[in-house]
Structure formats: C-alpha cells, structure tokens
Amino acid sequence: MSQHHSAVGMTDPSSSAAPSDDPSVEILHGLRDAGVGLVALSANNEISFVNNAFLAAFDLPETECAAVLGKSFQDVCPTCPLPSSTLRRTGDETGTADAASDRTAKIIWSSNSAGGWIGVVTAPPSQAARPALLFEPDELTGLGTRKHLKACFERMSEDADRRDQRIVALFVDLDHFKQVNDTLGHAVGDGLLCKVAERLKKTVRRDDLVARVGGDEFAILVSDRALPAAEDVAGRIIKMISRPFLIDGHQITIGASVGLAARLPNENDPDKMLQRADIALYESKRGGRNQFNWFKDEMFAELEKRREIEIDLRKAVLLDQFKIVFQPQMSFEQQKVSGFEALIRWDHPVRGEVAPLDFLSVAEETGLIVEIGTWVLAEACKTAVTWPEDIAVAVNVSSIQFEDDGFLTAVGSALEKSGLSPHRLELEITETTLLKNDSVVLERMNDLRALGVRISLDDFGIGYSSLNYLRKYPFDKVKIDQSFVREPFADENAHHIVEAVAQLGTAFGMNVLAEGVETVEQLARIRQNGCAAIQGYLIGRPIKPAEIGSFLEVPLPELASLQSPPKEGSTS
Amino acid sequence: MTHTEEDLLRVVYFSYQTYDTDREMMAWEIDKILEKSQFNNGRFNVTGALIFNSGVFGQVLEGPIDAVEETFERIQMDERHDHITVLDTSRITERSFPRWSMGFIGSDSVCAELFGEIGSKTAFDISRLSGQQIFETLHALTLKNEISDRAA
Numbered sequence: 001m002s003q004h005h006s007a008v009g010m011t012d013p014s015s016s017a018a019p020s021d022d023p024s025v026e027i028l029h030g031l032r033d034a035g036v037g038l039v040a041l042s043a044n045n046e047i048s049f050v051n052n053a054f055l056a057a058f059d060l061p062e063t064e065c066a067a068v069l070g071k072s073f074q075d076v077c078p079t080c081p082l083p084s085s086t087l088r089r090t091g092d093e094t095g096t097a098d099a100a101s102d103r104t105a106k107i108i109w110s111s112n113s114a115g116g117w118i119g120v121v122t123a124p125p126s127q128a129a130r131p132a133l134l135f136e137p138d139e140l141t142g143l144g145t146r147k148h149l150k151a152c153f154e155r156m157s158e159d160a161d162r163r164d165q166r167i168v169a170l171f172v173d174l175d176h177f178k179q180v181n182d183t184l185g186h187a188v189g190d191g192l193l194c195k196v197a198e199r200l201k202k203t204v205r206r207d208d209l210v211a212r213v214g215g216d217e218f219a220i221l222v223s224d225r226a227l228p229a230a231e232d233v234a235g236r237i238i239k240m241i242s243r244p245f246l247i248d249g250h251q252i253t254i255g256a257s258v259g260l261a262a263r264l265p266n267e268n269d270p271d272k273m274l275q276r277a278d279i280a281l282y283e284s285k286r287g288g289r290n291q292f293n294w295f296k297d298e299m300f301a302e303l304e305k306r307r308e309i310e311i312d313l314r315k316a317v318l319l320d321q322f323k324i325v326f327q328p329q330m331s332f333e334q335q336k337v338s339g340f341e342a343l344i345r346w347d348h349p350v351r352g353e354v355a356p357l358d359f360l361s362v363a364e365e366t367g368l369i370v371e372i373g374t375w376v377l378a379e380a381c382k383t384a385v386t387w388p389e390d391i392a393v394a395v396n397v398s399s400i401q402f403e404d405d406g407f408l409t410a411v412g413s414a415l416e417k418s419g420l421s422p423h424r425l426e427l428e429i430t431e432t433t434l435l436k437n438d439s440v441v442l443e444r445m446n447d448l449r450a451l452g453v454r455i456s457l458d459d460f461g462i463g464y465s466s467l468n469y470l471r472k473y474p475f476d477k478v479k480i481d482q483s484f485v486r487e488p489f490a491d492e493n494a495h496h497i498v499e500a501v502a503q504l505g506t507a508f509g510m511n512v513l514a515e516g517v518e519t520v521e522q523l524a525r526i527r528q529n530g531c532a533a534i535q536g537y538l539i540g541r542p543i544k545p546a547e548i549g550s551f552l553e554v555p556l557p558e559l560a561s562l563q564s565p566p567k568e569g570s571t572s
Numbered sequence: 573m574t575h576t577e578e579d580l581l582r583v584v585y586f587s588y589q590t591y592d593t594d595r596e597m598m599a600w601e602i603d604k605i606l607e608k609s610q611f612n613n614g615r616f617n618v619t620g621a622l623i624f625n626s627g628v629f630g631q632v633l634e635g636p637i638d639a640v641e642e643t644f645e646r647i648q649m650d651e652r653h654d655h656i657t658v659l660d661t662s663r664i665t666e667r668s669f670p671r672w673s674m675g676f677i678g679s680d681s682v683c684a685e686l687f688g689e690i691g692s693k694t695a696f697d698i699s700r701l702s703g704q705q706i707f708e709t710l711h712a713l714t715l716k717n718e719i720s721d722r723a724a
Contacts (some may be wrong), residue, residue: 195645204650242656243648246641249581251658 032065037121039107043114045073045082050204057121083117084107138212143196149211149219153270156209156223157263167263168230169270170220171277172237175255175289177216183437184250191247192254203240204233219274227262234258234292242290258282258292268373279303286361306309309362312348316369322346324379325542329513329535330556331395332527337552339392339474341425341535342380343542344372364400373401374410381418381425383545388552394426394456399433403440408447416450422452426477430458434469445473459515460501470508478505482516483537496530502530573614579636580667583644584660586630587653601652619669629653634667 038056041047047068055065060076068076107119133151135144144152153167160167174196180477181189193216200210200218209221220237222230242258249319258280261273280295282303287293316322326340346354363369377395384393401407415422427448434441434457445455456477457469461484470478483489484498498514505512514526517536526534602624613619618635630646633640648656 073702188640197714199649239654240649244585245648246581246644246658247585248641249637249661249663251661358702 003350006316012179037107037119037123037489038074038521039119041073041083041117041119043116045084046070047073047076048116050076054119080107082112083107083119087504099229111129141194143197143201143211143218144209144211146211146213146219148452149209149213149221150270152209153221153273154268156221157268158498160223160263163225164218165223165225167273168222168224168227169261169273169277170230170234170237170292171213171259171261171274171281172218172220172241173257173281173285174216174241175257175285175488176456177254179437180252180254183440184247184252188247188250188252192245192252193245195245196241196254199240200237203236205229207235213274219277221270230260230262231292234260238290238292255290257281257289259284259295260292261295306362306365309354309359310368312351313359313363313366313368313372316346316348317368317375321348322375323544324376324383326383326548327535327542328540328551329533330539331533333532334390336556337391337539338533339394340384340387340548341394341428341542342376342383342396344376360398364398367400369398370401370404370406372427374406374414375399377410378414378417381414381420383548385418385420386423387548389421389424391552392424392426392454393420394428396431396458397406399430399436402433402444403436407444408451411448411453412451415453423454426442426456428456428458428479431460431463431465434473435464438472442473449474456513467504470504470510475508475510477511477513479535480512480531482514485516485536486513486518490522495525498526498531499529502532506530506532579637580634580664580665581640582660582662582668583633583640583658584631585644585656585658586628587656588628590652590654605652612646613643616643619667621669632669634664634669637663 031049032051034051035053037057038049038051039047039054040049043519049071050065050068052065055068058080072183073080074082106122108122110118110120112118133148133155135148137143138145156167159165177189177192180192193212196216197210197218198211200220204210204220204222207223211219213219220233224230233330237258238256241254245254259277260281261276261280263273267273276295279299280293281289283293283299283535284291323345324342325345328337328344329339329341330336331338344356344360346359348354360369363372373396377397380393380395384391387393397407404410411425411427414420417426448455454476455474456479457473457475458479458482460478461481469475478501480498480501484494490498502512511533512531513533513535514531515535517523517526517534519538521537523538524533539550539556606622609622613635615635616635616639618633618639620631620633620635623630634644635643
C-alpha cells in the first residue's frame with residue numbers, strides 16, 4: 001500500500017539514511033524494496049532473505065523483514081507448502097506452489113547451488129486486483145500528496161476491515177514555522193520542510209503513510225489493532241521534530257503539534273477524518289503546542305462558537321462596535337492619577353457585551369488583533385491628548401501585533417495624527433512577546449524607545465517571569481500581576497515576592513506598579529513593599545472617556561490614608 | 573542550497589545518553605558509536621571530536637556544510653541520546669580537527685587530569701560548558717595527542 005514511502009528505513013535509520021557507495025548494499029536495498037515478492041531459504045528451510053513484497057503477499061505486513069530472518073519458513077508462512085516437500089531437487093528445477101491462503105498467492109521456486117531455494121511470488125491476487133496507486137510526489141519533499149493519501153486510505157480501509165484494525169489519522173503542524181520563513185527566508189524554510197519530511201518518514205512505522213497536505217502541514221495514516229500505537233507514533237514525532245535542525249549553517253528549533261482522529265466504522269472518505277484530526281490539532285496548539293490530542297465531539301461545538309465570534313469580529317471592526325474604557329493608575333509620589341490604561345470593550349448588538357477573554361484569543365488566532373490593536377492605539381492616543389499634560393495612557397499590545405511589520409508605523413501614525421507627545425504613551429507587552437526571538441524583540445523595543453514611547457512589562461509574576469527579562473530588556477515599567485496583590489491568592493509569600501520585584505525593578509530604574517488593588521489595606525501594604533504606583537478598583541474602575549474630566553476633578557478619597565505613609569524602617 | 577568545498581561549518585553540541593547501562597556495556601556502545609561515526613564521517617569528509625562523560629556527550633563536527641548537516645541530521649535520529657542542545661554553529665575556513673574522524677575521551681582518570689581546571693569549575697559537568705569551552709578543550713586535547721583513538 002505504501003511501498004513508495006517505506007523504501008529504506010526498515011532497519012537502523014542511521015545506516016540507511018546515507019546513500020551508500022557499496023554496490024552490494026545498493027543491490028540489497030533494491031531487492032528489499034522490490035515490487036515483487038522474494039524469499040530465499042537455506043537448505044534447512046530457514047529464511048535467509050525476504051523482502052517487504054513477499055510478506056505483504058502473505059498478508060504479513062506487520063512483520064519486520066529483519067525479524068523473520070533465520071526463522072523456519074514453515075513457522076512464518078504456515079499456509080505455504082515447503083518447496084522441498086512438493087518439488088524434487090534435481091539441478092535447476094523450478095516449480096510452483098500455491099499458498100493455501102484464501103487468496104492463493106503463487107510462488108515459483110528455484111533451487112540454488114547451496115542446497116537452498118529462491119522463491120518468487122508471481123502475481124499475488126491481491127496485487128493483481130489492485131493496480132499500483134498513482135503516486136505524484138509533492139515536488140518539494142517527495143512525500144505523497146493529499147490525493148495520494150486519499151487513494152491509500154481506501155486501500156488501508158479495505159485491509160483494516162479484513163484484519164480488524166483501526167486507522168488513525170495524525171495531523172501534524174509545525175510550530176513556529178512561519179518565523180523561520182520570515183526571519184531566515186524561504187530557501188531555509190524549504191530546506192527545513194525537506195528535513196522534517198525525512199524525519200517523519202524515519203519516525204513512523206513501515207506501513208504508516210506520510211503525506212504533505214499543506215505548507216507546513218503533514219498527515220499520517222497509522223493502521224494498527226490498538227489505538228495507542230498511534231499515540232506512540234505521535235509522541236515520537238513530537239520528540240523527533242523538537243530536536244534541533246541545521247539548515248544552511250543555521251541552527252533551527254521548531255516543534256510539532258499533533259491532532260489524532262480514529263476512522264469511524266465504515267468511513268471511506270478520509271476528508272472527514274482529517275478534518276477531525278485537524279480540529280484536535282487546533283486543541284494541541286491552543287494547549288501550548290508540542291503535544292497531541294485526540295479528537296472529541298465537544299471540540300466541534302467549541303470550534304463552531306469561535307468561528308461565529310470570528311465572523312462577528314470581522315464585522316465589528318467595520319461597524320465600529322468597539323469602545324475603549326480607561327482605568328486610572330495612581331503614583332504614590334505624585335499622590336494623584338498618573339495615567340490610564342486603555343481597555344477594549346465590545347458591545348455586540350445581539351451578543352451584548354462580549355468579555356475580552358472570549359474574543360481576544362480569537363482575534364489573536366485569526367490575526368485580526370493587528371487591525372483591532374491598531375484601532376485601539378489610534379483611539380487611545382486621540383483620547384489621551386485631551387487630558388492634562390502629565391497624564392499618560394497605557395495601551396496593551398499583543399505579541400502578534402508587536403511583531404507585525406507595520407507596528408512601528410502604526411505607533412508613529414497614532415502619535416502623529418493625535419498630536420500626543422510620545423512620552424505620554426506607554427505600550428504594555430506581556431512575556432509572550434519576549435519568548436520570541438530575542439534580538440528581534442530587542443531591536444523593536446529600541447526602535448519604539450527611539451520614538452520616545454515608553455514600554456511596560458504587563459502581568460509580571462505569572463508564567464515564566466524570568467528575572468532575566470528585567471535585566472535584558474529596557475522596560476520603563478513593570479506591572480506586578482494582581483494575583484500577588486489580592487486575596488485569596490496573595491499570601492505572605494506573595495508579599496515577599498512583591499517586595500523583591502519592587503526592589504529589583506527599582507534598582508533597574510523601572511517604575512513598579514501593582515495591579516488589582518481593591519482595599520486600603522492592600523494599598524498600604526503595596527506601598528510599604530516599595531511599589532511606586534497602583535492600579536485597581538480602589539483607585540477606580542474602568543470609565544468611559546467622557547467621564548474622565550469629572551473623575552480627575554474629584555480628589556481620590558483614599559489619598560487621605562496616604563498622608564502619613566507607614567514606613568516601618570524600610571527607607572532604602 | 574549547494575555549497576562549495578570551501579564552505580566549512582563547525583557545530584558544537586551536547587546531549588544526554590538515554591539508555592542506562594553498566595560501565596562495560598557503555599564502553600562497548602561508545603566504541604560502536606565511534607566506529608560508525610568514523611566510518612560515516614570519513615566518507616563524508618566530516619571530522620571532529622567526541623567527548624563522553626557521566627552520561628553526557630559533547631561533540632564537535634567540522635566539514636563541508638552539506639555534509640555536516642547531513643551527519644548532524646543522522647545523529648538527530650539516533651535514539652541513544654536525547655535533549656540535544658546546539659551550543660555553537662560557525663562558518664570556518666580551516667579545520668581544527670583535520671586528521672582524524674572522531675576521537676574519544678574516555679574514562680575518568682584521563683579526564684580528571686586533563687579536565688582538572690574545568691572540572692573544578694563545573695563540577696565536571698560537560699553540559700555546563702560553553703560551545704567554545706568544549707571546542708577548546710577538545711582541541712587542546714588533540715594537540716596534546718592525549719586522545720586514544722580507540723575505534724581506529
């Protein structure tokens with residue numbers, strides 16, 4: 001069924017990977033992968049050579065050629081009479097023997113000088129009735145295409161039904177492939193795809209089928225009696241693809257996400273199965289990549305919901321359904337509002353107010369975040385320019401938006417069109433952005449700072465929260481995540497962390513702000529811990545732009561409690 | 573992506589042994605790895621050095637870019653090691669290990685002596701050496717002719 005793919009690779013991968021200069025090895029490889037079934041027996045009827053086609057003709061595809069070497073022919077093919085029992089050995093005598101299998105593959109035997117036999121399978125009915133599948137390889141990788149996969153699926157289905165096996169589709173997508181293409185160019189990207197294809201071929205088992213079904217997408221059909229076999233294959237693929245690649249002198253590390261879906265009873269079209277595997281793949285991507293997931297029915301519903309959100313999101317941009325609200329931040333030193341964080345709101349005519357959590361991830365996945373983010377940036381600057389000169393505006397920037405080629409222009413244009421002076425604009429990025437290519441991120445940060453814009457590290461404390469980020473990147477501000485500030489999450493240890501980050505950030509010349517301050521007690525503690533600013537319901541909830549003027553006119557009631565800050569000796 | 577003979581690439585990586593065997597088996601396995609490496613690398617014009625200690629392999633590969641990359645790829649498919657970390661890749665004009673395919677720095681007594689300085693700094697942990705350190709160490713060792721080319 002998949003002989004095109006299983007050529008080489010049935011033994012030690014490291015020995016078969018390289019083209020050989022030794023002609024006898026070449027010949028051996030050729031015989032092993034020949035389309036005609038061959039077997040050689042020693043004088044005592046042990047198998048001294050056998051190839052894939054022979055085993056396939058006797059319906060033994062699960063067996064490794066190497067595994068039956070030296071075994072008694074009768075044990076391996078009990079249905080096939082031994083040549084020595086049916087033929088007399090007189091010189092070069094040849095004769096045929098019928099395998100007693102229901103499909104009666106015929107073997108022509110020829111005795112050899114060493115007293116053994118060479119057997120050639122002639123026109124096994126299964127092969128005769130099933131002409132070779134048309135194989136048009138994918139031009140780049142030489143793997144089969146989606147078309148070939150479909151053809152193979154039909155055959156595999158027939159075999160699987162007969163042998164009581166299950167077929168599983170693995171949908172494999174490379175993580176971070178686009179970045180390779182973007183940063184190192186398409187030639188390197190193509191080279192990577194070829195090496196990935198090779199690794200996949202060597203990682204799957206002999207009868208599994210590997211096809212390239214999209215740019216950086218591969219599908220594998222695994223047929224086995226038990227479903228966990230497919231999990232083994234998926235796990236191995238993830239492991240092998242995550243190992244480093246060397247392409248054109250560049251070291252490249254990517255990953256693979258895999259989705260698995262089993263063939264349903266009597267399912268004869270692979271498209272639906274591949275689609276299910278693709279949905280499961282999507283779950284693996286969302287789950288953090290470098291993992292596999294089985295398809296589950298509820299994934300359909302979830303996907304459907306997100307698709308609807310996506311459709312509505314596209315309209316929302318055009319229909320002007322987004323609004324921005326602003327949440328105040330207070331500086332301890334100035335003892336007044338020092339800035340506002342711009343937060344997006346989506347008021348859908350039918351859905352009502354959609355929570356940012358529900359639509360921002362969809363916006364990121366679809367790339368719509370770039371368009372939405374650009375709008376927020378422009379709108380926030382336009383609003384902020386109407387505020388007093390010493391009040392800044394903070395705008396969240398998604399990692400996808402940050403990496404977008406047009407981001408620098410978008411920032412420049414938002415500043416220019418609004419007339420807001422750059423130092424009043426703070427861009428908040430999260431560590432997701434920092435996990436990408438260091439030098440690219442650093443360069444972008446420096447470009448932004450050259451515009452005069454300030455940059456904050458948002459949600460610090462959750463995720464990796466490497467202290468190295470504080471050292472490596474030129475942040476103006478660090479925002480400590482609210483989980484370190486608010487009960488019930490914030491315990492004694494959390495307080496120590498806040499204090500440590502406050503000290504460290506301050507030492508690096510950063511302004512340290514604590515998020516989520518809701519009570520006067522929290523405020524007092526945060527201040528004592530050494531933070532320079534706070535944000536949270538205590539200072540104010542997010543408000544509409546029209547309300548900002550009056551909000552600023554009323555002094556913050558909590559400030560009364562700040563007139564005599566508790567110091568307790570920590571005056572460093 | 574074709575390169576001429578003059579385009580040389582040097583790769584330094586380390587990885588962890590995946591199997592757990594006794595000392596004798598280990599030596600035998602390493603011999604096999606070496607034998608195969610020397611055979612393959614000699615054919616492809618790839619040279620380099622292999623260091624092994626306490627379950628960690630460190631390796632330098634040098635040669636024409638395509639050949640080094642092919643060799644590297646073959647190594648990646650090997651199940652006997654895992655957690656492969658590339659420490660350094662650089663274009664070079666001259667080989668630092670020109671004469672032999674692959675050497676082996678074996679058991680501890682030789683290492684302890686030769687790695688004395690690094691050993692004390694790193695608690696004898698190859699994985700904590702930088703690419704440059706592994707490279708320099710191996711290079712110094714070959715110059716001293718201290719490596720027993722066991723599989724030769």
